[in-house]
Amino acid sequence: MKVKSLAVSIITLSIASCQSNEIELSAQEKEAVSRLNWVENLELKEVFMAAKAAGDFRLYKKSSRGGGLIGVPQELQSKAIQLCGSKTIQGLSDVRYGEVHKQLAKKANRFAEDYNKLMLSVCLETKS
16 A cells, blocks of 8 residues: 555646746747747748749848848958848847747747858849
């Protein structure tokens, strides 16, 4: 009987500790995270191929201070904007609201950087 009681106690403690590890987000962070949730299920190749097929060569730029193209070398910025155009990355700003938002922002930045590298070469090849 003591073994059964001990097993039940261990299972209960395990479940309780798992539940307490859940992250509680502030209202600000929930709002910020909701604006970047789109990046979670994103496939770079699919987005790139759809834009290329539509003739949309626009590159992602920062929506924050500076506003430069993400991942594009400084010396190519003006030429890339002139030839390819630009668009802001949805939900990304220079403010981070907690760890979850920070991780999503990093993922969105990586996506934009990888996308821009692919699209810049296609754009320059097509429009130069």
